[in-house]
Amino acid sequence: MLSKHSLTVKAMKASLEKTVEQTAAKHAASQGGLLPCLHEIQAKLGYIPNAHLENIATAFSLSTAEVHGVVSFYHDLRTSPSAPQSIQICCAEACQASGSRELEAGVAGVLGVEFDETHPTHNYRLERVYCLGNCACGPSIRINDDVYGRVDLESLPQLVTEAVQL
Amino acid sequence: MTITVYISQDTTAVAVGAERVATAFVQAALNAELNYTLVRNGSRGAFGLEPLIEIEMGAQGRLAFGPVSVADVPSLVTAITDGGYERHSNYLGPVSTIPWLENQTRITFKRCGEGAPTDLANYRALGGYRGLEHALTLSPQAIVDEIKVSGLRGRGGAAFPTGIKWQTVLDAQGEQKYIVCNADEGDSGTFADRLLMEADPYQLIEGMTISGLAVGATKGFIYLRSEYPRAQKMLERAIDVAIAEGYLGADLCGSGQRFELEVRMGAGSYICGEETALLNSLEGKRGVVRAKPPLPALEGLFGKPTAVNNVLTLASVSSILADGGAEYARHGLDRSKGTMPLQLAGNIQRGGLIEVPFGVSLNKVINEWGGGTRSGRPVRAVQVGGPLGAYLSSDQLDVPLTYEALAELGGMLGHGGIVVFDDTVDMAKQAHFAMDFCAKESCGKCTPCRIGAVRGREVLDRVVDSTASSNDLILLCDLCETMEQASLCAMGGLTPLPVKSAMDNFPEDFGVTDNQYEVAV
Secondary structure, three states, rough: OHHHHHHHHHHHHHHHHHHHHHHHHHHOOOOOOOHHHHHHHHHOOOOOOOHHEEEEEEEHOOOOOHHHHHHHHHOOOOOOOOOEEEEEEEOOOOOOOHOOOHHHHHHHHHHHOOOEEEOOOEEEEEEEOOOOHHHHHHHEEEOOEEEEOOOOOOOHHHHHHHHHOO | OOOOEEEOHHHHHHOOOHHHHHHHOOOOHHHHHOEEEEEEEOOOHHHHHHHOOEEEHEEEEOEEOOOOOOHHHHHHHHHHHHHHHHOOOOEEEEEOOOOHHHOOOOOEEEEEEHHHHOOOOHHOOOOOHHHHHOOOOOOHHHHHHHHHOOOOOEEEEEEEEOHHHHHHHHHOOOOOOOOEEEEOOOOOOOOOHHHHHHHOOHHHHHHHHHHHHOOOOEEEEEOOOOOOOOHHHHHHHHHHHHHHHOOOOOOHHHOOOEEEEEEEEEOOOOHHHHHHHHHHHHHHHOOOOOOOOOOOOOOOOHHHEEEEEHHHHHHHHHHHHOOOOHHHHOEEOOOOOOOOEEEEEEEOOOOEEEEOOOOHHOOOOOOOOOOOOOOOOOOEEEEEEEOOOEEEHHHHHOOOOOOHHHHHOOOOOOOEEEEEOOOOHHHHHHHHHHHHHHHHHHOOOOOOHHHHHHHHHHHHHHHHHHOOHHHHHHHHHHHHHHHHHHOOOOOHHHHHHHHHHHHHHHHHHHHOHHHHHHHHH
């Protein structure tokens, strides 16, 4: 059993590395291709594996430190696996003016998950976001790629039930 | 009788239910055996009326119904098939007579909501690409001169004269030059760029193509924030169509001129809305601010001469080249020429996009267009110009909205965002948020911003907890002055603006007596 398990892990690692290498090769020649490359790797794998930053660096003729510097700069980019779905609560001024401070304070209690954590049973991560461009109809939240307006603690659980896939 | 039904696919329209309303409409129309064509248009920006259904029937023009809920749809369909729609509770009259829209001067947003956003034939039928066709007959210098005549200033916030910027790029030596569109609309309370890109993407594409001809650039990038997935889809689809129809590529409209365009996505960094950080991000680097000089116009993207302009600036270029710079300059007040797309947001009854000539009073915008607060409580504070703009008090609302008048009040018009707060707002918390946001989003390049924002947040922690001393406020004022004077870019330099205006205009929220406050300032 044990040897079979380690074989699978090995195969998975090889497949991760292959995906990273192929994606990096695809973008390396394009001008400023690093950010699109990192976006694509994250879209495919859900994150950018730290162990393979070196592969990206090689393709782009950069040092691993430089690639790490870019990955760590941007809020959207992650180096560890994350839930495939996300719920983002807008916490910027226009939403604050229409009630997002209450939403921000109460959301953990209502949904049963803290900010920047993955829900224990549902497959999503709860995050803060600063502006979704829906400022005339806040408070706004985003579930995956869909934005919802005029959300409050009362309407939130129903929205999440409808939009999040188990 | 042919019936065409328009339901918006704009982010905000969908956020308040347009998708569910569209589905319900299709079902109800099927049940009623209604013969019709459904067009998923962009929004006109009257977000207080979304989900808005527009129905075009015979000679009556487009009739508006809104805001429509799913429950309203069956009776609405019946009212159309059986007559009597004038009595339906959602009926607003012809679209052209809706007061929200009627009282605007739409130039940049005139086509928004008219048709399917990526329908190129529709764009052309509504006057699109006349600007490019004119530009193709002009010399680069003549295009730049037309922009100078228009008096157009950058709509991103800094309000730098566009003609002067383009002249610098045109005069710069270089084989390769670039056009970069700053579509990293990160300011809370602003959504005009998003609305335009989702409703009328060709106008931006046309404006960028003209700017390429003007400065001699053959390649353009749109740097779009990742929070705008709908705008991304719309732009990418429109670019594909424009290429297929010869409006982008190696031979623009058979002229032999070249312009290529690509959308690049940001990755959730607010500072990348600052032009030099944006350029670094486009180059695939950390979004760290660059020192100026060198100006991006001379050494910008990949070290080449680059015109970096906001979405609305570039979109305005299309109508300026179509109708002439002098026509554009007829609108506005003083040196604020043309129209300004204001965005009314926050605690407001009827929020949305209001394109008006510069000079309309803030009061009029909030009360006549906006209908006051959504909560029904009195307005206490209004933040104009995004997170880096000043908090004005309710006795400052007579200010005419021009770059100059806002500057006189110690504020700024910025990208035109107006965020209304009612009397439940705690201004010390708003000041705290400004410092906290700066601390989170600072690129870290310069010390006043990187360290100053953290120290500012610590002082304001004590103010919010009511444990601050008068020394703390003296410290905060000093800190603000240092950030203002010594930061490399507008983020560190302007974060003190919301903080200090909150202190100046709402001292009672900072828990100090007048005497202590006078010592502090």
